[in-house]
Amino acid sequence: MSAGIDLENVCCDFGSFRAVDNANVSIEPGEFFSFLGPSGCGKTTILRMISGFIEPTQGAIKIGGRDMRGQRPNQRPTALIFQNLALFPLMPIWENISFGLEVRGVDKKTRRKKAEELLELVDLAGAADKMVSQLSGGQKQRVAIARALAVEPSVMLLDEPLSALDLKLRQHMRAELRTIQKRTGVTFIYITHDQGEALAMSDRVGVMSQGRIQQIAGPRDIYNAPINGFVAGFVGENNIFDGSIGAVADGIAAFDTPYGPLRARVLDKPQGQKLRLYVRPEHTISAAKKGTENSIPVTVSEVSFEGAFISVMTHSADGKVLTAEIRNDGSATVPDIGAKLFASFDAARAALLPDANVKG
């Protein structure tokens, strides 16, 4: 029932603008796959190409191994959930859900029964005869999911469906979507610009920038082992150092910076690209004692309490801002503003990365 999707060298041009540049992805049947990126990165274009509203300029899109070129959206085994849901306001809920069956010529009684089953699946039993305008945001969301599931698609495509909901509901719907996906086993392709959403729900994430897929990996690898500066920056905070690379030994490279020699992991053999050192604030320690390596003298400029953690903003002698995060578990003392400390990090936790993979 669920099908895999292969994007092979897919490009999409709008006039002279290349919206998607040479995308290659292989999505497994039953996988929850997210495309993550800022607006305008081409993720919605990819979704619209898979659903059939746009034809790729080059390359092939295969669903379940079948080339989809020339297939209209109504001929593809996909169901799209729109950002604004696009429910039909003039039909009651059950007709909304069974619309896909209605166009397939299913009789009214069967349709009604199917709609009620699906409403049960999305925890909305009893809403069949309501109108769309009578439902809350979260309920509309569920109706949209039920409507898409009604046609028994092999692939569900979701275009930022949670962006219109408030924070609490969004977090609840994340778990809900995940549950529905596991229960139905349908392949989900999820588009979002919210890295939290992508990391929390997906089996794998494809991070995009300027029409190119930067990295495809599981959520942990995306966060812990980003392959370039764009990915590192998009999924979390970083302290970044400019410098020049020195000798490499056991995957750890020496990195010469204005703040002294630092050491960090290096992924591949550096090929003359400009590299920067990235380290996450939660891997940066602010301590009174100088560490054995990667230690920079700093002054605390601001301490902000975030609840689960405490963010310590510091600056070096020449004004470079470095942020360290302390877990709010009482184990570490919170420094005072103006305190002279050392910001340190473990070489294994820091990485030398190139900038984003972009055109030209």
Add this chain to the structure above:
Amino acid sequence: MNDLIRRYGVTITALMCLLVAFWLVMLVIVPNITLFEQSFRPYLPVVDVGGPKDVYSLGNYAKVFDGSIERSIFGYTYIIPVHVMTFGLTIWYSIVVTVACFALAYPLAFFMAKIANPKSLPTLLLLLFIPLWVSEVLRAFAWWIILAFKGPLNALLLALGTIDKPVRWIVDYDGVVIGLTYTYVLFMLFPIYNAIQSLDTNQIEAADDLGAPWWKIHWRIVLPHAKPGIASGCVMVFMLSAGSLLVPSILGSTTSQWFTQTIDQWFKDALDWNTASAYAFILLLLCTVFVSIALKVFNVKLSDIAK
């Protein structure tokens, strides 16, 4: 009202209210009341006006039932008063014009609202509006020339080989229907265009994505959404067609008679303003009733149309 005074001051507010009141009372209410009152009085020589013979009656209204003629349809022969028949035919051909306008306007409105490149839309609208810069009389005459037996339309169709001998276009009500459709199609186009434009394109795409063929998308999504616009366009085209005098006078044939022409003849030929007024009110009243019934049948509220 207070808001208006605060914004524009007492003088301008008073002036605006007076102008609106003048327009409403002097140009709409008074003439209509005069005609209404007149319609119940007999047509008398000047010396008898206000005399004992000048009494109110429904006599003028009853005149539509005078002068029966024999007609037959599907081999069934019946007798019908000539003015009732004119009225019936006026309503019938107004419906034909309304349907024709809808058939032309809906696809164009959909194209303009959802398919056309927004950049080319101003040009498209300009092309639609240019004919309106020419007087209605001239446009009707232009069609009279186009439709003439030896006119350009027949010449074109003959040249294309579509027909092998010229067609008489201005025969029976054909010319009137063509002319009225042309004159009022824009009154159908714009309400439908506005209605379709307000439809979220995602809904069309969602229906498409769920597997709906194009006609199903129109039947279940676009048409229901555009219903108020369609209703408003239909009401306008129907009322304007039934009330048109110019086009039926110019593009009518020897066998066509529009009810407005009958009213016109009472006014100008018979100089019987009383009967003419009565006929005018019959037209107004029955058209209003007809439109109300049609709206009821199609389940459209008047307040939806006003939107």
